Amino acid sequence: MNKILELSKEKRIKLAKDPKTSRETLEVLATDRNYDVRCFVARHPKTPLESLAVLATDKQSYVRCCVARNPATPQETLNVLASDGDPDVRHWVAHNRNAIQEILNVLATDKDSGVRYAVAKNPNISQETLKLLAADKNPDVRYWAAQHPNTPPESLEILATDGDINFRYLVAQHPNTSQETLTVLATDEYYSIRCCVARNPNTSQETLKILATDKIPDIRYWVTQNSNIPSEILKLLATDVDFSVRYGVALNPNATEMIRRLVLMTNKELSTAPH
Numbered sequence: 001m002n003k004i005l006e007l008s009k010e011k012r013i014k015l016a017k018d019p020k021t022s023r024e025t026l027e028v029l030a031t032d033r034n035y036d037v038r039c040f041v042a043r044h045p046k047t048p049l050e051s052l053a054v055l056a057t058d059k060q061s062y063v064r065c066c067v068a069r070n071p072a073t074p075q076e077t078l079n080v081l082a083s084d085g086d087p088d089v090r091h092w093v094a095h096n097r098n099a100i101q102e103i104l105n106v107l108a109t110d111k112d113s114g115v116r117y118a119v120a121k122n123p124n125i126s127q128e129t130l131k132l133l134a135a136d137k138n139p140d141v142r143y144w145a146a147q148h149p150n151t152p153p154e155s156l157e158i159l160a161t162d163g164d165i166n167f168r169y170l171v172a173q174h175p176n177t178s179q180e181t182l183t184v185l186a187t188d189e190y191y192s193i194r195c196c197v198a199r200n201p202n203t204s205q206e207t208l209k210i211l212a213t214d215k216i217p218d219i220r221y222w223v224t225q226n227s228n229i230p231s232e233i234l235k236l237l238a239t240d241v242d243f244s245v246r247y248g249v250a251l252n253p254n255a256t257e258m259i260r261r262l263v264l265m266t267n268k269e270l271s272t273a274p275h
Contacts, residue, residue, distance in 0.1 A: 053074075073098065097124065186210055198223045
């Protein structure tokens with residue numbers, strides 16, 4: 001097997017990248033003198049766990065990064081890499097979908113913001129960790145926390161008061177945002193945020209009634225597409241002056257035959273009205 005290390009660099013890299021390469025060959029290549037070869041071995045899904053553990057202590061940080069991002073890397077090795085001196089290595093540990101909550105909890109307080117925002121993107125983090133990241137001083141970290149599907153309503157409520165429109169936009173469309181927070185956002189100065197509130201299925205019927213009278217037609221249209229819209233609002237919007245709003249009413253699966261007839265009557269009346 002040692003003859004493998006005598007092959008040209010190009011052939012060794014090709015072997016290290018080949019998904020059909022055997023575990024025994026990868027074990028040999030893990031000791032290669034060239035760090036490019038070791039990197040590909042560190043990323044290979046079939047590399048033996050023992051070899052990954054050795055490569056996790058490689059002098060080249062790039063090799064350690066490759067181990068950290070490998071989904072086959074075991075928890076014990078990720079634990080070691082979570083305290084690596086290079087923030088890029090810790091970033092890839094935080095990014096690894098195999099990292100357990102205990103590791104992510106530690107990395108959520110990392111001094112490097114790049115590590116923390118990688119934690120915020122990981123689907124395995126707990127709601128307690130998300131609460132911490134949603135209040136992070138770095139806007140990039142808060143941004144990813146605001147997008148996470150598990151972010152709790154109380155954190156979204158805080159993010160909804162952020163001066164940056166991007167945060168309010170994300171909160172307005174988040175599936176965990178509470179009715180109370182959506183009611184506040186329904187009065188936001190930016191119509192794109194009010195559109196998101198109009199589309200959010202968590203928005204209360206009382207808030208939808210308010211948005212149904214918004215001066216922006218796009219907002220009234222999205223009210224018609226909300227699954228939570230009551231029939232009285234659909235009936236009101238069936239005679240809206242804007243065609244797209246009336247069209248939205250007709251598209252709503254909950255619109256009764258009477259409401260659809262009302263849409264057709266309004267279309268006819270407006271088309272024959274003198275201009």
